[in-house]
Amino acid sequence: MSDVYVLGVGMTRFGKHPDRDATDLGAEAALEAIRDAGIEPRQIEGAYCGHVFQGMAMGQRVLAHIGLAGIPLTNVENVCSSGAVSIREAALSIRAGEHDVVLALGVEHLTSRFQGALTPDPDDVEATVGLTMPGIYAMRATRYFEDYGVTRRQLALIPVKNKANAARNPMAQFQEAVTVEQVLGARPIAEPLGKLDCSPVTDGGAAAILCSAAAARRLNGRGVRLAASSLRTGTVDPEPVSMTFEPLTNAAARDAYERAGVGPGDVSLAEVHDCFSIAEALRVEGCELFPRGGYLHAVERGEASLGGRLPVNPSGGLLGKGHPLGATGVAQVVEIVRQLRGEAGDRQIEGAKVGLAHCRGGKAAGVEGAACTVQILVR
Amino acid sequence: MTTAGEPAPAAGVAALLTGSRCPACGAAFFPPRQVCSRCLGKLEEAPLSARGTVYTHTVVHQSAPAFETPYTLVYVDLPEGVRVLGQLAGEARIGMEVELEPDEQLGFRFRPVGEGS
Known part of the structure; x- marks a missing residue:
């Protein structure tokens, strides 16, 4: 092959x-x-x-x-x-x-x-009682705060980081940095998430x-x-599982690491599916790039910023670059290829050798998530 | 959490929700399905308990046009070992006890235990 x-x-x-x-x-x-x-x-x-x-x-x-x-x-x-x-x-x-x-x-x-909040398929039993995509992630954020003792203010650092990166990316939807206060003061969508915690249309x-x-x-x-391109679909769990760790993401990531012959410690940058602010934490922890429950502290220390130990979503991510659903997974690879070639302009990560792209999406009642990919690119 | 297959609901109280239970391995599911994802056995209908514990929650401010906002959503863990999503009448917090009640528009919703009748 x-x-x-x-x-x-x-x-x-x-x-x-x-x-x-x-x-x-x-x-x-x-x-x-x-x-x-x-x-x-x-x-x-x-x-x-x-x-x-x-x-x-x-x-x-x-x-x-x-x-x-x-x-x-x-x-x-x-x-x-x-x-x-x-x-x-x-x-x-x-x-x-x-x-x-x-x-x-x-x-x-x-x-x-589409306008406004995406919802699962209208026939889905959870959609019939009012579930929205922001609602799912809002509930995961509520539980994440409880499980790991972190705060709404710390979560706001993710949109702040990603929109600052987007401001360095001429292809991004948003070109302006935002402050923590702006994130906290934005119109509520599904508590604790506000408008700036949600990827745009x-x-x-x-x-x-x-x-x-x-x-x-x-x-x-x-x-x-392209050293690995792994795909997994969500499992049906006979017991309720944690909503603050993603076995689906973890399964795709482990398969990708094994195929690529690299480990989480080798990754120089990651583009992950931050459809909502809290999602970025769940993705990078699921990919074992940061310790479970530790990501917001790492963001606070600047580890995930440009110039940090492991920049996450240097393109601006879905929160900053935008999220045209079908194009998102390809655009992540576009960013990683440009970073690995040293062509990423103002947001170039020096010496980038290994890039990881994570995408996941969809929801159906009783299933953890619909589809998840992890791809690893190596210079 | 109690083991799957615990008899529920209390005698004389009609179950509001029906799930599925595997007679072979005891796994329980909601929404109902045909085949056990654990052992592939054929599932039976099983009434679900009316009371459970809030696992997590949110207040939704933006939704599909059919829903008037804001409303509170909760994931509730039932003793059968299933997690059910529903709206809650009132303010939610993790770990609170809630119970099912019929709802004209939604079919069912939750309310805090000890309120109403």
Whole structure:
């Protein structure tokens, strides 16, 4: 089986794009990734497209737009991990020897599909009594404070950090830093979480060109190795489990570390699924990057900031960069590739060698979470 | 937490909620399902206790249009070993005892034990 390399990446500015659609955003990202890889579109042999709410044949619409219609394409829906799974599927097709050069795409035009709080599927028994996605994470925050003796004020440091990072990322939805007082004073969404603890409604596209080791040498010689691309789905637990530790995240992370041959101590930066402020703590602890219940203290000490021991969400994360569902997992890989190549501008992490991307999403009653990916990239 | 399969609810009180119980291994589930995720045995319907303990909570201020905000949500651990989400009439805190009551719009909700009748 061939190693898999990321040869080129591209993304649109994340934000609200009322005058554009998902096809247009996907095409822009794909063309940038193709240019960045230094290849011709006709060298792409297959494609995968992650999205959640864009309807039928999303990927085909993008391919038709950029002169690539005809090649094999699979659309991927795996809730907020959809884009990450499109990368995983592209990597698998290369490992299987089916393709040498593949396009992995993620797109979402969420502003035309949704406003306000996302909710689980309306038929879900928990949705029928009023569960919202912010509500789930708010309840996890309530319990996290209780279990670990930390405070609302400490939690506010996560949006403060991520929005400060976003202000250094020209592709991010938010370009301004916020203060702890602004986070605490924002409109309540689901207590203790306020508006600045929640990722925004975002439109955007992101793309990556993946290829085999042979193709990487032949084509541009500067590919970043995708050392692991692990996927797990939520288990059904016959007993209630802790809502402040994520076995699903942990299972995906352990699989990824084993496949990549690296450990949590080797990771130079992490892009994790901070759909809500508290989620970042649960993700990094689930990935064993920080001790259980210890993350907010680490953030307080600056360990997760740019310049810290292990910067988390240098791109701004979902809280700062934005969260166009299907594009999110691909955009995490875009950031890591740019960091590992030393092309991350004002937010460059010096000497970055190993990047970890974590995505997870979805909710169904009785299941811990729907889908979780952990990917590890190595320079 | 008591073991799965403890008889519930008290005699003469109709259960508001029905879950599933595995006759083979004793695992309990809510919402009801067909197959035991632990041993793959076929599940039976099982009434659930009316009382439990708040595991965690929130007050929701932004929701789907069908729901009037704000409202309190609680995850409640029942003695059968299942965790049920519902709205709570009143203020929540972790560890408080609550009980089920019928609700016209939602089917059921919780209230603090010792309030109302």
